Amino acid sequence: MIMDCSKYVGKCVCGREHTLETKMVVVEYGATAKFEEYMEAVGLAGKRRAVVYDSNIYALTEGKHVKADQEIVLPSQGLRSEDVLIEDMxxxxxxIEVIVAYGAGTIMDFGRYPAYKLGIPFVAVPTLASSDGFTADICSVILEGQKKSIPMVAPVLVVADLDIIKGAPKRLVASGVNDILSKYISLVDWKISHIVDGEYYCPMVADLSAHALQIMRKAADDWAAGGEPDHEAMTMAQMESGLTMQLLHHSRAASGAEHLMAHLVEMKPPRFENAEGIHxxxxxxGTFACxxxxxxxxxxxxxAKKFEPLTREWITEKFGERLADGIVKENENDVLGTFDPQNIVDHWDEIVELINTIPSVEEMEGLYxxxxxxxxxxxIGIDPALGDEMLHISAAIRNRLTLVRMERVLDFE
Ligand SMILES: [Zn+2]
Ligand SMILES: [Zn+2]
Structure with missing residues (x-):
């Protein structure tokens, strides 16, 4: 399937004018064989091109490489998204006039970051579809020793060859399904926040995210019923979800309270030291807990209950000295303090209706x-005894309005 991205661009019902760096997304079997055709279609043919791989992917995709003026194969061992390594490359x-990043998540940053620094276009050839970052314009890199999510350029062209993607281990396929099923929660969080706090909301982008969810859910149901994974549908779902981030220049439509669990696992505060798992x-x-x-x-x-800022004591207790400063800073201007908690109570019927769009616990568990x-x-290596607490701890990681965060101004007795 070839997605023409121009239909999402321009004046929108939300009042904004949306733009996209990404012109074309190709998700097809044998797509790398037609790479030159797609480069031509987006006006990048004839530009001096570097193609970047890691050594693993380079070996695994032999026979499916694309033409390059300069080919760079980075050693897979120790490769991570870190400014010093990228700048070395x-x-x-x-x-070079265009960079083609050929591989999984990490290698994308070796295309994205230099393209951004040099002001040249970037093309993605993803070899996996286990998360929705490929079409996004955000990247997660280690800058001066600290992991940061920073704005970055999105690919002008994405060419996903399903002959490569279908080779992914089932564990990664399931992980990809999970990244999209999370939209059940993130969309509800965004809509609630719009209702109670007047947060900016775009129905077109929300629909795109819901569409990604719908096609992934169908593919997951078919897979659950004993069929083979529909890699085309699953990859399209990832691409659409990533585009929502590019359209908004933030991840609101793709990431709510549930995504903070991934941050929690990465940060490993006290009692979560053994937590691990892919995104x-x-x-x-996080999705199931929400x-x-x-x-x-x-x-x-x-x-409604009066807003109280998080105390340094609570933060230090939950996050430890090592992380406390960062969490305190993140919560300095707590979004919970920007509106009247009574708004939540006044709109509770509407909120319940939104929650009822989330499948039941039994349905989700059956699918998983x-x-x-x-x-x-x-x-993922978290003590089940922390099951009740983990959502509330993770909610402090990011100053974003979610229903979990709102529980601090609500009394359910
Ligand atoms: Zn809009
Ligand atoms: Zn995600």
Missing amino acids: MKQLDN GECVGV CKEYHRLAKKTPK KAINAKYLPEH
């Missing part, structure tokens, strides 16, 4: 089990 670039798996655990929590809340009626996806804390 940049020194090798020889009068989609951690997100799956599913349970939101349905539980929907059965009750809250009263059938596709062998991770969804419980113990699946």
Whole structure:
């Protein structure tokens, strides 16, 4: 399938004018064989090109490489998205006008970051579809020793060859499903925040995210019923979800309370030292925890409670000295303090209706089990005894309005 991205661009019902760096997304069997055709279609043919691989992918995709003026194969061993490593690679670039990153998530940053620094276009040839970062314009790199999510350029062209992608281990396929099923929660969080706090909301982008969710859910159901994974549908879902981030220049439509579980696992605060898992798996655990929590809340009626900022004591207790400063800083201008908590109570019926669009706990659990996806804390090395607390701790990691964060101004007694 070839996605023409121009239909999302321009004046929108939300009042904004949306733009996209990405002109074309190709998700097809044998796509790399037609690479030159696609480069031509987006006006990049004839530009002096570097193609960047890591050594593993280079060996695995033999026979499917694309033409290059300069080919760079980085050693897979020790490769990570870190500014010093990327800048080292940049020194090798020889009068390059376009960078093609060929590989999984890490190698994308070796295309994205130099393209951004040099002001030249970047093309992605993803070899995996286990998360939705490929079409996004955000990247997660280690800068001066600290992991940061920073704005970055998106690819002008994405060429996903399903002959390569279909070779992914089932664990990664399940992780990819999980990254998209999370939209059940993130979309509800965004809509609630729009209702109670007037946060900017775009129905077109929300629909695109919901569409990605819908096609992934169907593919997951078919897989659960005993079929083979539909890699085309699953990859398209990832691409659409990534585009929502590019359209908004932030991840609101793709990441809510559930995604913070992935950050928690990465940060490893006290008691979470053994937590580990790939992105989609951690997100799956967050999604299932939110599913349970939101349905539980929907059965009750809250009263509004006065906003109290998080205390340094609480933060230090939950995050330890090492992380406390960063969390304190993140919560300095707590979004919870920017509106009247009574708004939540006044709109509770609407909120319950939104929660009811999230599948039931039983339905989600049945699906996760059938596709062998991770969804419980113990699946990612978290003590199940922390199951109730982990959502509230993770909610402090990012100053973004989610229903989990809102629980601090609600009394459900
Ligand atoms: Zn819009
Ligand atoms: Zn994600």
